[in-house]
Amino acid sequence: MNAVDTAVKLLQAKKIRPSLTRIHILAYLLSHPIHPTVDQIYQALLPQIPTLSKTTVYNTLDLLLENKLVKLVGVEQREKHYDANTKDHGHFFCRICEKIYDFSTPAAEIEAPEIKGFQIEVKNVSYSGVCSDCRHKNKHKEDEYEKFEGN
Amino acid sequence: MNAVDTAVKLLQAKKIRPSLTRIHILAYLLSHPIHPTVDQIYQALLPQIPTLSKTTVYNTLDLLLENKLVKLVGVEQREKHYDANTKDHGHFFCRICEKIYDFSTPAAEIEAPEIKGFQIEVKNVSYSGVCSDCRHKNKHKEDEYEKFEGN
DNA sequence: TTTTATTTTGTAATGATTACAAATTTGAAA
DNA sequence: TTTCAAATTTGTAATCATTACAAAATAAAA
Numbered sequence: 001m002n003a004v005d006t007a008v009k010l011l012q013a014k015k016i017r018p019s020l021t022r023i024h025i026l027a028y029l030l031s032h033p034i035h036p037t038v039d040q041i042y043q044a045l046l047p048q049i050p051t052l053s054k055t056t057v058y059n060t061l062d063l064l065l066e067n068k069l070v071k072l073v074g075v076e077q078r079e080k081h082y083d084a085n086t087k088d089h090g091h092f093f094c095r096i097c098e099k100i101y102d103f104s105t106p107a108a109e110i111e112a113p114e115i116k117g118f119q120i121e122v123k124n125v126s127y128s129g130v131c132s133d134c135r136h137k138n139k140h141k142e143d144e145y146e147k148f149e150g151n
Numbered sequence: 152m153n154a155v156d157t158a159v160k161l162l163q164a165k166k167i168r169p170s171l172t173r174i175h176i177l178a179y180l181l182s183h184p185i186h187p188t189v190d191q192i193y194q195a196l197l198p199q200i201p202t203l204s205k206t207t208v209y210n211t212l213d214l215l216l217e218n219k220l221v222k223l224v225g226v227e228q229r230e231k232h233y234d235a236n237t238k239d240h241g242h243f244f245c246r247i248c249e250k251i252y253d254f255s256t257p258a259a260e261i262e263a264p265e266i267k268g269f270q271i272e273v274k275n276v277s278y279s280g281v282c283s284d285c286r287h288k289n290k291h292k293e294d295e296y297e298k299f300e301g302n
Numbered sequence: 303t304t305t306t307a308t309t310t311t312g313t314a315a316t317g318a319t320t321a322c323a324a325a326t327t328t329g330a331a332a
Numbered sequence: 333t334t335t336c337a338a339a340t341t342t343g344t345a346a347t348c349a350t351t352a353c354a355a356a357a358t359a360a361a362a
Binding site: 168170172173202203204205206207210211229 | 339340341342343344350
């Protein structure tokens with residue numbers, strides 16, 4: 001099934017009217033798992049929807065967020081990044097190439113006693129550092145930062 | 152050992168000159184594990200340092216961050232929150248009372264194959280939802296949001 | 303149609319953070 | 333001390349992603 005059809009189905013399942021704009025935005029996120037920003041989405045769709053407003057992108061993403069059709073990528077960047085992959089997974093942000101990588105998080109729930117009985121609605125696991133590619137490309141620069149020591 | 156002495160030692164260990172301002176800011180964070188914002192730190196220290204500038208708070212926190220004496224709390228709020236507890240732990244943000252709770256994360260490293268060989272410098276685990284207190288206080292409002300379903 | 307609700311749009315605020323240069327303080331050398 | 337250079341602190345002015353808001357456009361209902 002293509003991204004447009006998937007988007008329509010997802011919207012309908014949440015009883016959101018599948019307007020052209022909403023379909024485009026959700027389909028773009030589904031077919032471009034690059035964790036785009038509002039501006040990236042806006043620029044990408046402008047040729048197809050010349051009347052598109054950036055406010056609409058903001059509004060639509062808020063709507064999709066509320067309905068859990070997209071997630072915020074918990075990477076501490078100036079601009080927010082969005083992800084239509086709503087399955088639990090982690091994100092790694094490389095501070096050199098600024099790419100965001102997905103990684104799987106353990107299936108086993110974290111069962112911390114401190115938050116027992118809390119209603120968990122959003123989970124976010126994100127790391128940052130230097131990805132493998134950039135480590136190899138910048139061997140000489142690597143010692144600027146020491147390897148992170150857990151605890 | 153009191154927070155001021157600890158702050159001085161931590162700064163010296165990183166070869167940062169322990170100026171009055173730096174000591175105050177780090178000691179405040181150490182003795183107030185409430186994950187304060189820049190403004191909260193600024194307001195709290197103003198009586199003691201009447202000449203304090205908010206820019207200095209920003210500058211000092213940047214310096215402490217670079218030296219890993221404080222961490223950014225990965226909670227998606229308008230303002231950034233800081234934490235002098237640099238041990239690995241998670242944060243839970245309650246969207247009702249807006250308190251940030253600490254919780255322990257599993258000692259076992261997440262060993263995701265997708266980021267094997269990556270240089271991990273910063274880790275962030277943060278959840279949000281409704282804390283236990285607010286769930287009980289707002290029983291009637293609870294059904295506005297369904298419980299988060301993992302995956 | 304006409305009416306009403308929904309969606310989209312454009313413009314103007316908001317406000318946390320950053321840039322930057324001046325002012326102040328500190329520490330080392332003489 | 334006194335002098336001088338470096339480090340630190342400060343205030344003001346930008347920046348710029350996001351939000352507020354009301355008007356315009358569109359779609360559905362009557």
